[in-house]
Amino acid sequence: MGKGLPSRSEDFSAWYNELVKKADLAENSSVRGCMVIKPYGFSVWEKMQSKLDSMFKESGHQNAYFPLFIPKSYLSREADHVEGFAKECAVVTHYRLKSDKEGNGVIVDPDAKLEEELIVRPTSETVIWNTYKNWVQSYRDLPILVNQWANVVRWEMRTRLFLRTSEFLWQEGHTAHETKLEAEDETIKILEIYSSFLEETMAVPVLKGIKSDNEKFAGAEETYCVEALMQDAKALQAGTSHFLGQNFAKAFDVQFVNPKGKKEYVWGTSWGVSTRLVGALIMTHSDDKGLVLPPNLAPIQVVMIPIFNSTDEYDKVVKKLEEIGKRLNKLNISFKIDDRKNHKPGWKFSEYELKGIPVRLVIGPKDIDNNTIEVARRDNLTKEVVNEENIENYVDKLLPEIQKNLFNKAKKFREANTHKADNYEEFKKIFKNQNGFVYAHWDGSSETENQIKKETKATIRCIPLDYGKETGKCILTGKKSKGMVIFGKAY
């Protein structure tokens, strides 16, 4: 059907943009930097939400909802935080419009100016810690394990669908604890949830680590992260979990009386993943024919297409597909029968390849006679004809196989694109020619990281969790290094 996708090798960025639009996932809205998430794209996000939400709940978290608006003064309460977010804020200054006397629609009513401007939340630490202040008196009120699903706004100058938009959807967890250790444990627990969600549900392999000071969250003591490698060998930060220390507790005066009757500041964490994950999913698995969805996230796992030349054949074949549908249904396999007569089978094949449906089942009149069915896999584009009688169990085994194959393929790709640079020449060469994750020694200073970024566009994606085991010399300065860190060009 000539979907006209550019190929990945030709122009990865154009391929991505076109794919997002042609597969009906999202589009730019007329509001600068804001996207419209179309029903098909949103159904993928809903699957992600549903799985993550159950993982949060199973680990003892509850959802709540906090205000969209943050008084401007709150943002300045934590010094690093305001530095990180002030530059990209949408600011509400007025609360009323009125008719223009000259007949040009409506104008902002100058009499309705707010005393204090409100910021549309770029993240909610400030407004939430200001609330927690009233929720916490004693150690008995801790821990608070709260998450919210919300929209946030960061005024981005250069936007890309799902990857970087001025408004995006996300979840933000905000927890409060009695001890430093408990808060640190929570930070790691969430990192594990993100990591297993990405690997098991999204089939996206990730590296876990800690951010350098340059890259950590504004207001955190430590930022833990999961990092994935896209098919263009650029790195994508997929989720972050912040150990906040007592920073926000001090900024908002959140203290509790400990079991010994002494007042202490509360320890905090915050953590989030966003609709950016949809971008990560696309750029990890999809190909030049379109989207490839892992079965665990596909809104429709199986599409069934009838082949027929007459009404009689049509009736027989569709009846058979409906019967198979009932059997799939019993195994909780989601499916769609595309029995439209005004589209040719070939057109439908392309359409569902573009949409990334994991499995395609096709039955024609001969199959009815032979008790056969054609099974096509979206992940490796193979086809085979199998016995129809047991097809539901066949598919039930095939789906996890596809899920696993996608993960393994992505992992192999990452391994093939992970390098070690022993000196700066090698390092520069890699980032000139091929990108990827590059392990290299670094002296631990922000200046060195900045210099490397300036010269190569590569930044430290993360400091591995086992950092410190193998000392060496910084590739740029030759100074002592405590261990290798992982560089990459970041989305």
Add this chain to the structure above:
Amino acid sequence: MGKGLPSRSEDFSAWYNELVKKADLAENSSVRGCMVIKPYGFSVWEKMQSKLDSMFKESGHQNAYFPLFIPKSYLSREADHVEGFAKECAVVTHYRLKSDKEGNGVIVDPDAKLEEELIVRPTSETVIWNTYKNWVQSYRDLPILVNQWANVVRWEMRTRLFLRTSEFLWQEGHTAHETKLEAEDETIKILEIYSSFLEETMAVPVLKGIKSDNEKFAGAEETYCVEALMQDAKALQAGTSHFLGQNFAKAFDVQFVNPKGKKEYVWGTSWGVSTRLVGALIMTHSDDKGLVLPPNLAPIQVVMIPIFNSTDEYDKVVKKLEEIGKRLNKLNISFKIDDRKNHKPGWKFSEYELKGIPVRLVIGPKDIDNNTIEVARRDNLTKEVVNEENIENYVDKLLPEIQKNLFNKAKKFREANTHKADNYEEFKKIFKNQNGFVYAHWDGSSETENQIKKETKATIRCIPLDYGKETGKCILTGKKSKGMVIFGKAY
């Protein structure tokens, strides 16, 4: 435990406010007019969302997401719409902050003024119809059946938790159709979904009808609504479904080519319910002891409390409750065992009464010997001792009975508070002394409705769907009336 709720008869409004706070449902935030929905309150909203979402999906709707911001000029495109919403808008005028040179935190950067101001969506018709313009070319692109779950902002001067807040959560459906009839059918279909959700899931009886011109949605041809009566005999608009005609299609030039090759404007609907429903739920069922939740919406349906005097007894009793828990679990009945030792049973009883848990099970050492268990109902506060062996089936039958009883009780209350006024004296007397729903003849003019509102504070809550069957004379003007309409004092 002395929860200290005011009684409903004493001060209904204070009772409501205190109950919302003490039952941990929500609280006012430090941001004017915006609430914090606390975990327990949010879990009730989540149950509502989940049920409604499945009803929307079963009837063919899909979710999507549209921008939070609306360019100011969009709002003026539909003449009635801008009249209705301009007065209560949060307006974004700037996109950056900067450090104050005098050291007072951050200030709005005057260089970052938007060319066109953005409105935080009070409702999304404008931005969505502007998007649909690009989605619709031919009749084959119709219908569009889309819903979004979102936050919206209407700058309210007088706010009340759940009932009227500047920011609230809601769902807004926006559909586009080929014919007038199809759009009208959709409007009614949604009205039926709202009505059955309220009656069957929330146990809140509703009247269905049409809004008068004074009360209809700004930009709609007709607004259908479901109206409920609260325990103070005031009326609450619980949901609205708007037939938009071609108003927004014309304002945003959304046309399609019909099967005959001719261009036509698309027909539209929009419809929504919000977190206000949580307020309706509370004010319909709850009592002076606290919240009363219908089993179909209770996040926890059964609470189990052990009675014990020794560690030995504690172990035995808790073990028995855990065993019962497993049996409840098999029947998908949600439960919680409160086995805390630092609170007395009486304290726990009050606590779960306040929280509205439908069923309480209590076991003490004597019950173990006798194979008995005490069952207490939250709806009518009765208790009985029953055989423990079959308790899971007992509870499984009891829950729908409680659900039904709550609905019947509310319906009886509404019937007892529904009146007919044959003349204006009677009408005024009712609204002076007792409120309620009042059927009365009306001449159909906005002036008359305004006059009645001015004198009695009562407005037309809805025009019944069977309006027009019984003519008469307007209670105010004596002019001809096509039928009785339903008046009430509205929340």
